[in-house]
Structure formats: C-alpha cells, structure tokens
Amino acid sequence: MAAMDASDAVSPSPSPPRPRARIDRRRALAGALLGGLGLAALHGALAAGLLDRTPRRTGQDWASPLSDEKARVMHLLRRATFGASPEEFERAASDGFRRTVDRLLEEPPAPPPDLWSADDPDRGSRLQLARLQLWWVQHMLATPTPFAERMTLFWHGHFTSDVQKVGLQTPFLYWQNLTWRQMALTDLRSMLWKVTVDPAMLRYLDLATSSGQAPNENYARELMERFTMGVGNYTEEDVRAAARALAGWVEPRPDRYRQVVLDAGKGVQRRYGVWDRPRTGTFVPRRAYQGTLTYLGRRGRFDTEAVLDAILSHPATAVYIAGKVAEEFVSPNVEASFVRGLADTFRSSGYDVKSLMRAVFTSPEFGSDAAYRALVKSPTEFMIHVLKTVDAPHLAPLVVAAGPQMGQILFAPPDVGGWPSNAAWISSNNVLARVNFAATVVGRLSAVPPLNRLLAQVDGVLGPRTASSLDRTDDQRQRLLLLLASPEFQLK
Amino acid sequence: MGDEIGINRLRRRDFMKAGLVFGAGAAGLAAGYAAVPDAFARAVYAATTNGVSNDRILVMIQLAGGNDGLRTVIPLQDPVLHDLRPRLAAMSVGSALPLDAEVGLNQNLKGIKQLWDQGRVAIVQGVGYPNPSFSHFESIRIWETGDPSRRQVDGWLGRTLARNYDADGHPLAGCACGTAEVPGALRDLQATLTVIESQRTFGFTGGSEVEAAVGALYRNTPGIYGALFDTAMATARDAVAALQAAQAKYRPAAQYSDRQQLVYASKNQLAAALQLAAELIVTGTGVKLLHVTLGGFDTHYTELARQDDLMAYLDSAVSAFFQDLDAHGMADRVLVATWSEFGRRPRENASGGTDHGAAAPLLLIGGPVKGGLYGEAPSLTDLDATDNLKYTVDFRSVYQEILGPYLGADPKEILGGTFERLGFIRDPVATF
Known part of the structure; x- marks a missing residue:
C-alpha cells in the first residue's frame, strides 16, 4: 500500500x-x-x-x-470478514495469505461491550430492537476479530431465531447473540447442544412448550431440515420421534421481577423479568417422554444428547453443513466432489469448525478464477x-x-x-x-x-x-x- | 439498441453463453429449497411471440408459514373437530360466520364475508397435492413452481409472464410489493420483474444526477451476475419513473392501516403492499401479475390469538383494497387469490397450536369470480398416514382456472398438464 x-x-x-x-x-x-x-x-x-x-x-x-x-488476501478478507479497512488490509498483506488465514482462525472471538450500562434500568431485562441492532453493527465495525463476527452472522442466518416470535420482553435474543459468537468457531456437537437449550431458540421453535405427551414438532423438524441434515434424509416418523425425545425443556425463570410504568398518564404498568446473568433452558423430567422410540433407524430410549448423537452419526449432516459453507464462502456452483471433501474433513476432525473453514480458505477452489467475484x-x-x-x-x-x-x-x-x-x-x-x-x-x-x-x-x-x-x-x-x-x- | 433507455435485451441463450446456468453441485447436495439455483431469481427483458392482451389483473396473496384451513373455513357440524382440537374448536365454531349449514368463515373475516354475500368470493376446499411435503421450503417451492415433482425451477407466474406478457419488457407487468426480493412464484430468467419494498424509499437519493451517473455503471457488466445487475438497475430506473407518475395520479379511496403488533419494520406490511398494488392498478401502469405476502402463519403455539389477529389483518387489508378498487371502478378486473404452503394438522399440540399439515382451502376474491364453494371439504375421520387431511382438489386445478379462463394464457403450456376444471371464473376467456 x-x-x-x-x-x-x-x-x-x-x-x-x-x-x-x-x-x-x-x-x-x-x-x-x-x-x-x-x-x-x-x-x-x-x-x-x-x-x-x-x-x-x-x-x-x-x-x-x-x-x-x-489480491488473494483481499479476496479472503472480503469473504471471511466484512471487508477490510486500509489498515487491516495493509497488515494482512504484509502477513501474507497463509498467516492471515491462521490469524483469523486462531484468534478467539473478541466479546462485544456489555449492551447495558451499569445503571441502565433495563439491565438484564427487556430489549430495544434498534439498540440491539446498533450494538451488533458497531461491534462488526470495531471488533479486532472480524472473522468470528462474520461467522456469528453466518450462524445467525443458519441457527435462526427472530424477534417477532422471541419478543423483546426478555434478554433472550441478546444472550443468543453472545452464545452464537462464543461458539462460532467451536465444534458442531457442542454447538447443537447450545442451540437446543438456548432460551430464544426454545421459544422460537417451540421446544419450550412441547411435551412428551403432546409433542410440538417444530424444533425437531427444523433441527434436521435446516440446521443439520437437509430435507430427504429422514422420515416423518423421525420428526415425530425426535419431537418426543427432545421434549422436556422449558425457558429459564427470571431471578426477580420489576414493575415498569409504560404510560404514567393511563396508568399502564407491566411486570418484567430480570436475569442477573444469561441462562440456558431448564430440563423438567416429568415433561419428557419416557418410552422407547425408533429414530434414524435405531430403536431405544432417546434423550436430547442421544438425538444429537444420532444426527452427528448421520452422513448427511457433514455434507449439508459443508455444502452451505461452500456456497456461502466459495461459490454458488461448486463441484459436489469439493463439498464431499470438505464434509470428510469436517467429520473426521470431530466436526471442528476451524478445520472446516481452514479447508475452505486454503482450497484451490477458494482461490480459483471461477470463485473470483x-x-x-x-x-x-x-x-x-x-x-x-x-x-x-x-x-x-x-x-x-x-x-x-x-x-x-x-x-x-x-x-x-x-x-x-x-x-x-x-x-x-x-x-x-x-x-x-x-x-x-x-x-x-x-x-x-x-x-x-x-x-x-x-x-x-x-x-x-x-x-x-x-x-x-x-x-x-x-x-x-x-x-x-x-x-x-x-x-x- | 435500448442503450438510451437503459435496457439490455437478453435472451436465455445469452445467459448460457455467459455461463449463468448453475449446476447441481453443492446445491444439489445441500438439498432443500435453498438449493434452487438462485440465479433464476433474476429477470431480463425478453421478446415473446404469443402475447396475451386483455385488461385482467391477478393479485396473489401468500399466507406464509402454513395457514390453518380448519380455522379459516370452519366445519360447523363435525363433532370430530372438537375431539381433535378441543381448545381451538371451542373458540372457533360458535363464533364462525356461517356460509351455509356446514361451514363458516373465521369470525374475523367480516369484510370478506360481506364480499361473499355480494357473490364475489369463491372458496376452493381441500386444496393440496400428492405426497405432501411438510417442509415449509419444499412445499413453498412446489406451490411456487406449480410442480410437485420438484423438477421445475421457474415460478408458475414467472413462466406466465415470460411467455405472455413480456413482449415490450414492461417493468411493471410483474411486480412484487412489500418485499425486497423476487418471490419464487415470479421467478423466471426471462421475465421482467419489479420488486418494490416500500413506495416511500423507491427512488434515487440524490435525484436524477445520481441516477444517471450510477445507472451508467450498470451496462455490460461482466461476470455471472452481470446481466442480472444490469437488468435490475434498468428495471429499477424504469419503475421509479412509472411509480412517480402513478403516485401523482393516485388518490386512495379507502383507509389502509398496517397492524403494528404484527409488523416488524418491513415485514408484513400487507396493507401498505395492497395499497401500492391498488395504486399501480388504478393509475393504469400496465401491471398484470402482482404478488404480496403476509407472514406469521406458522402457528405451532398459542394459535388462537395469533391466527385470529392475522385473519383480522388480512380481512381489513383486503377489504380496503376492494373498497379502493370499487371506488375507482376497477374491481371487476382484479382477481385476488390466497395461497399457503400447507394447512395445519387437524389435531392440536401441547402448545395450543398445530403442526404442519396438508390440504387447506383457498380464497378467490373479486368481481371476476362466480361466488360459492368449490371442491370437497376433506374428511376429519379419513386422515392420511401422517394424520393429515387428504386433498380433494389439486392446487394446479386452481392455477389452471386462473391461467386459462381468467388470464387467457395457455395453462397446459405453463403447468405441463391438464387438471380438473373448477369453473369459478364468471366470464371465462372464450378459448378456455
């Protein structure tokens, strides 16, 4: 430069x-x-x-x-981060492509600042959407670890939850963003566990209101269809079995409540929960399913861990995630053999996200002429x-x-x-x-x-x-x- | 050639040359709806040989998420409904607006009930397709493409546009209102499409100078997205001009209001989207096929309040739309049709909601319909292997009726087959 x-x-x-x-x-x-x-x-x-x-x-x-x-370094920064400031580019260019890949992958995600100030009356409680969005955007701009931030956005679009259903009366969406960032570069097994017990997710896909007696299929279906395996790799019976097996989780209770005056003139008040720290869902055994089930070809008793294990044992899972990553970071029309190779790397690394992303960025496909723009x-x-x-x-x-x-x-x-x-x-x-x-x-x-x-x-x-x-x-x-x-x- | 007005005329073969034909690759492996080559979300101007010429307009309203048919057109006499869904049935049946002795509309569809009383609503019951998918994405794709075999990638309305309306590359012949992306039903590589998220923001910040300077960049753009960029920009420029002209002429004759508790930012502005549709229709912009979406129907939990709210919202937006069209003398030229990827499970779940289902009724509203009930309501006792309603009318029968008798297009060419005739169009185009 x-x-x-x-x-x-x-x-x-x-x-x-x-x-x-x-x-x-x-x-x-x-x-x-x-x-x-x-x-x-x-x-x-x-x-x-x-x-x-x-x-x-x-x-x-x-x-x-x-x-x-x-040019290859800039190509990497445009895709693995949100593009680079001139200073970031200069640093990466002098490091070279390989060292930049290493640095992006190995730097632990920098946490964003606390959403609330110490004396904020909403602290640990309700959210404001525009403020939450601005907080994240500011961190995208300021973070010293933009790859982790880019992956946080990727997982937000993969393990989705939305404000319309989750609402703003709890800090759940804020917690989810923190969790997605912390787990962004870990392994799929621990990620799936965190996703399953995440309070915003429990609410978004209804697992928190499902029970073994009258299961709600929403989470079970999307866990397989959108999060891990892709449609066509399981049956409707598998959806029903997983719905039973996963039931039992409920949302975490607040540590205390506070009364908020929404409109003093009309005397409108509301009670909001306050949480002293982020929590996961709580498992209530009496809401769970007690019997045996047949799920993904195996008969037995299934709890949440067993369901996730079965999904991770299924060959479709690594291929589905690798395919999505390839389309997101390489090209919309990559070869099937490329995806299979990435999937093999992913699975044999114990579903390690860093191994997968390293394989993506250092692949010939990533730097190929066909992948440019x-x-x-x-x-x-x-x-x-x-x-x-x-x-x-x-x-x-x-x-x-x-x-x-x-x-x-x-x-x-x-x-x-x-x-x-x-x-x-x-x-x-x-x-x-x-x-x-x-x-x-x-x-x-x-x-x-x-x-x-x-x-x-x-x-x-x-x-x-x-x-x-x-x-x-x-x-x-x-x-x-x-x-x-x-x-x-x-x-x- | 067209350079002056910012139009690139491209044909499919130009895309082939440019390499814009995406293989299965990772998409095929990744499966699911996202796997549809999204290059096909694009539009280019294209010549066509067999144009359709009439003044009939179609507005499709997508009820996204899977609308509960049993709480839209409600069986009034069936005791089994109360066994399957004690909570949901108790709060629906008694308050329903009866259409006859057997069925009634959701209590919040009051305006649509009035239109029914005027003979302007046709209801097709039990609409679905063989071997239903319970995936939102797969089923949406099937409805959008009109192809349960999942081979077709272009949307059924996109194909209709490309084959019948695109002779002049009119930017507003196909238009999606209230969204930022091209809806799948309108997708076709050769169709010209406009997408208007909001009328307020659909113009160039910085005015015509910025428009001219930036517009000049989007010509002969290299790369696999080049033609898409160029067409999108040319369409945007043409549509901005058309919309400005329309806006100056339009005086709404109804009160459109979006329901704040159901609306987050740009999502779900059904009333605003229908008002924009009305504006485009009554000012004679040449709009033919419109698409709007109302989301939030995936009622796995606490369905009662949520679906009732959505029904009321749908009802007020549609009522305002027809009031507006009536005042402008246009209601006889506009057909509104609802669609949703599936109905919901007859049995309610533990969360006070319902899981993904299959067959459901569709509403067809407007002067062009012969009001009444069509098709057969599915039995609540004869469920399929997944405990869902068996369809009695193939959804392509409804499409066929819209395409042929209503629009005067060739349904066989677009749907690749012939389906049962329903006869809900009052004044069918002669050849169909």
Whole structure:
C-alpha cells in the first residue's frame, strides 16, 4: 500500500486543471497482468493516461487477479470478514495469505461491550430492537476479530431465531447473540447442544412448550431440515420421534421481577423479568417422554444428547453443513466432489469448525478464477464494507436504518431458513437501496479517501463502464459514490 | 439498441453463453429449497411471440408459514373437530360466520364475508397435492413452481409472464410489493420483474444526477451476475419513473392501516403492499401479475390469538383494497387469490397450536369470480398416514382456472398438464 500513497497524481486539486486520470480498461480486465504487477501497477496504468475505447461484448467474465498474493488476501478478507479497512488490509498483506488465514482462525472471538450500562434500568431485562441492532453493527465495525463476527452472522442466518416470535420482553435474543459468537468457531456437537437449550431458540421453535405427551414438532423438524441434515434424509416418523425425545425443556425463570410504568398518564404498568446473568433452558423430567422410540433407524430410549448423537452419526449432516459453507464462502456452483471433501474433513476432525473453514480458505477452489467475484455481498456485508472503506464507524445507525430496504433486518430473518444469498440479493429494489445507501454515506462524509485506496478494495479490477465513468469525473466525492455503488463493490 | 433507455435485451441463450446456468453441485447436495439455483431469481427483458392482451389483473396473496384451513373455513357440524382440537374448536365454531349449514368463515373475516354475500368470493376446499411435503421450503417451492415433482425451477407466474406478457419488457407487468426480493412464484430468467419494498424509499437519493451517473455503471457488466445487475438497475430506473407518475395520479379511496403488533419494520406490511398494488392498478401502469405476502402463519403455539389477529389483518387489508378498487371502478378486473404452503394438522399440540399439515382451502376474491364453494371439504375421520387431511382438489386445478379462463394464457403450456376444471371464473376467456 505504501507504494500507492503517491496517489496525488490521480486525485486532482481544484486548480489548475490537469489531465484526468485514465483507467486502462484492458489492463483493468486483464487480471493476470494486473495480478502479476500487483496493485501498484494500477496506479501506473492510471497515470499513464490510457483509455481503451473498443466496445466489448457482454458476457465477459471478470479477470481474476488471484494469482497475486495481495489480491488473494483481499479476496479472503472480503469473504471471511466484512471487508477490510486500509489498515487491516495493509497488515494482512504484509502477513501474507497463509498467516492471515491462521490469524483469523486462531484468534478467539473478541466479546462485544456489555449492551447495558451499569445503571441502565433495563439491565438484564427487556430489549430495544434498534439498540440491539446498533450494538451488533458497531461491534462488526470495531471488533479486532472480524472473522468470528462474520461467522456469528453466518450462524445467525443458519441457527435462526427472530424477534417477532422471541419478543423483546426478555434478554433472550441478546444472550443468543453472545452464545452464537462464543461458539462460532467451536465444534458442531457442542454447538447443537447450545442451540437446543438456548432460551430464544426454545421459544422460537417451540421446544419450550412441547411435551412428551403432546409433542410440538417444530424444533425437531427444523433441527434436521435446516440446521443439520437437509430435507430427504429422514422420515416423518423421525420428526415425530425426535419431537418426543427432545421434549422436556422449558425457558429459564427470571431471578426477580420489576414493575415498569409504560404510560404514567393511563396508568399502564407491566411486570418484567430480570436475569442477573444469561441462562440456558431448564430440563423438567416429568415433561419428557419416557418410552422407547425408533429414530434414524435405531430403536431405544432417546434423550436430547442421544438425538444429537444420532444426527452427528448421520452422513448427511457433514455434507449439508459443508455444502452451505461452500456456497456461502466459495461459490454458488461448486463441484459436489469439493463439498464431499470438505464434509470428510469436517467429520473426521470431530466436526471442528476451524478445520472446516481452514479447508475452505486454503482450497484451490477458494482461490480459483471461477470463485473470483462469484459471491454477492449480503446487505449487511455491503454496508459494513462501505463504512470500513471510508472509515466512518459513526455512521453505524445508517446500517440499522437501511437494512429493511435491502431485505436484511438483523434479528429478524425472513423465516427459519435464514436469508437468501447471492443472486437473490439482486433485485430492482435492492440495487436501488444499495445505491441510496452509498449516496447517503458519501453525503455525510467530511473527507473523502483518495481513489487508489478505494480501488484497492476492488483489486483494481474494473468493468469497462465503471472504469470509464470514474475516468470521466475529477470530483472525488462523485468517484467515491460511483465506486461504492458499482457492481464491482457489490461482489466478493 | 435500448442503450438510451437503459435496457439490455437478453435472451436465455445469452445467459448460457455467459455461463449463468448453475449446476447441481453443492446445491444439489445441500438439498432443500435453498438449493434452487438462485440465479433464476433474476429477470431480463425478453421478446415473446404469443402475447396475451386483455385488461385482467391477478393479485396473489401468500399466507406464509402454513395457514390453518380448519380455522379459516370452519366445519360447523363435525363433532370430530372438537375431539381433535378441543381448545381451538371451542373458540372457533360458535363464533364462525356461517356460509351455509356446514361451514363458516373465521369470525374475523367480516369484510370478506360481506364480499361473499355480494357473490364475489369463491372458496376452493381441500386444496393440496400428492405426497405432501411438510417442509415449509419444499412445499413453498412446489406451490411456487406449480410442480410437485420438484423438477421445475421457474415460478408458475414467472413462466406466465415470460411467455405472455413480456413482449415490450414492461417493468411493471410483474411486480412484487412489500418485499425486497423476487418471490419464487415470479421467478423466471426471462421475465421482467419489479420488486418494490416500500413506495416511500423507491427512488434515487440524490435525484436524477445520481441516477444517471450510477445507472451508467450498470451496462455490460461482466461476470455471472452481470446481466442480472444490469437488468435490475434498468428495471429499477424504469419503475421509479412509472411509480412517480402513478403516485401523482393516485388518490386512495379507502383507509389502509398496517397492524403494528404484527409488523416488524418491513415485514408484513400487507396493507401498505395492497395499497401500492391498488395504486399501480388504478393509475393504469400496465401491471398484470402482482404478488404480496403476509407472514406469521406458522402457528405451532398459542394459535388462537395469533391466527385470529392475522385473519383480522388480512380481512381489513383486503377489504380496503376492494373498497379502493370499487371506488375507482376497477374491481371487476382484479382477481385476488390466497395461497399457503400447507394447512395445519387437524389435531392440536401441547402448545395450543398445530403442526404442519396438508390440504387447506383457498380464497378467490373479486368481481371476476362466480361466488360459492368449490371442491370437497376433506374428511376429519379419513386422515392420511401422517394424520393429515387428504386433498380433494389439486392446487394446479386452481392455477389452471386462473391461467386459462381468467388470464387467457395457455395453462397446459405453463403447468405441463391438464387438471380438473373448477369453473369459478364468471366470464371465462372464450378459448378456455
């Protein structure tokens, strides 16, 4: 990056007019060339004043710069984290790809600050959604361990719970976020246990109101269908058996209650529970099922552990999770053999999430040309990356406000399947909402980063339209808007 | 070619060339609904040969989560209902709004009952499909694609759009209101679609200068998503202009109100979504196929209050919608149809709710219907092996009726088969 600091050549001062920086489209697209020369080469290309005006066919692919290690590091940071600030990128680039992978995987998740201040009257009790969302977004921006944060978001979209059903009268959703972060890089077995006894989950998928006598199937079904095995790998009888076997859990009781005046004028009061510390669900044996069951081909007595063991013994589980991870971090159209390989690694490591993710990031597929820009940033990833790029963490409230317009509301996934991915994020509505977010951010900035810093965020690989549009203006603010709103910046 | 107005005309084969055809790969292994190649969520302008030309409009309302049919159209005389669901039946049967001696509407569907009294509601009972899936995602996909064999990836309305309405690449021919993503029923690689999450925010911050500058970026975009980005931007720009024109002309003639306790941020703004639909319809934007969603029907617990609330919400939004259309003289050109991925289990569970079920009734509302009951209510004593209601009407019969007699499209071409005729359209298109 230091080499690029001579950027003044491409950030023209108001006067006297100087030749506009030119972006060489051919070079921008010729990734091999660019990669080979490194990002500094782009600067040279810019200053060289070359602009190729030959028309280009549609359907051309992005030229992958991933043979260059710096580009590979940036590719990793865009996917394993929320994109990098220039400082983070510089550090990672000097560490190199392998050491960066090691660091991301091995750093234990940094905990967020306490949601409540010490004297907050709501402490240990009810939540406010916007405040909870802002708290998380601020941590996404500030955390020194962004990979753990990215995985927390991934698990939030995998082991889903939503505010509509869980509600805000308890701290359950807040606890769940803390738990998902703590477990984000552990192993699937302990994760499934934590998920099953999580109070927000107990409420969201109704396990807390199920009993062995009249079981509620909701958790049992989604545990297998969405969380572990995928549809088609179990029968309806398995759903019913698991529902019986898992029954017995109830929500934790508050440590005490307090009376809150909601409307003094109308005399509206409500009693809220207060918890001194986060708790898990409680198991009540008399609500459990006592008989024998047949589940996933085995007959016997099943408790919660036995159900989870049976799921982990089933070959579909590792394949399902590995497939989801591959689609989330590599490409929507990976080979089945690749997924099988990841699944084998995952299972033979004792379902260790770090082993799985290391296998993903260090695979040839991850750095392949086909994987370059094969993923679309989710709205949250896009917005966090924007704010990191322009170093504006104070604009975090904009992320909370704009989420709904882009179809991603933290703590409110659309359904138990979580958020859609990739191409599903590209609708007329969402493209518009992303442009508007970029425009709002750019309008709020007091200072605008130089163009070369921005181009590093997209490896300097630009499509012809973006290249010529950037080339057509000298206005730094306009250039920033164009880059953040460009198709290039939506991809990872 | 179209560059001036920001339109790329692309055909499916261009996508093939661009490599935008996703293999099974991990998706196939991962299984489930998410496995549908989401590239197909996209839309491009495409030419078509056999256009449909009439002024009939369809609005699909998805009741997401699996709506309890037995608490929507309620059996009034069957003692077995009380055995299966003592708590739920006790609070539903007595207060139901009778349609005849046998069945009544949920007590909160008062406005829809009025429309029924005017002969503007057709109810098809016992709708389902063979070998029902109890997975939300699989069953939603089956309803969206119209294909229980799970082979089709395009939505049934998307295919209809692409084959019949897309000749001019009209951005509003297919429109999803109140959502940020393309609903599966409207998905088709060749269909032009607009998605409007909220009218308030559907415009360019920074105005036409930003629109022009950024819009210029989204042309000939490289990569597997390139055409999708370009089309989404072109559609957004066209739709923003169309919506501005519509907004200036529209005066709502009804009170639409969203129910705060059921609404979180953008989710579930049914009334706002239907008001937007009404605006697009009465101002003559050329809208043909609309889709809106009301979520929250997955009532595994404390169903009584929750489903009653949702019924009241549905009722007030639909009533306002028809009041508005009536005042604008448009109600005879609009058919509203509800759908849900499944009904619910006849037997209630320990949580005061019901688990995933199978067959359920659908409501078809508007001037175009011949009011009355269609199909046969499933028996409560002759349940299937999973203790669920056996379907009596294939859901594709309902689609067929909408596509052929109502819209004048070729249902066989879209559904790949012929199904039992139901006859709930008052004035069928001659050829069907």
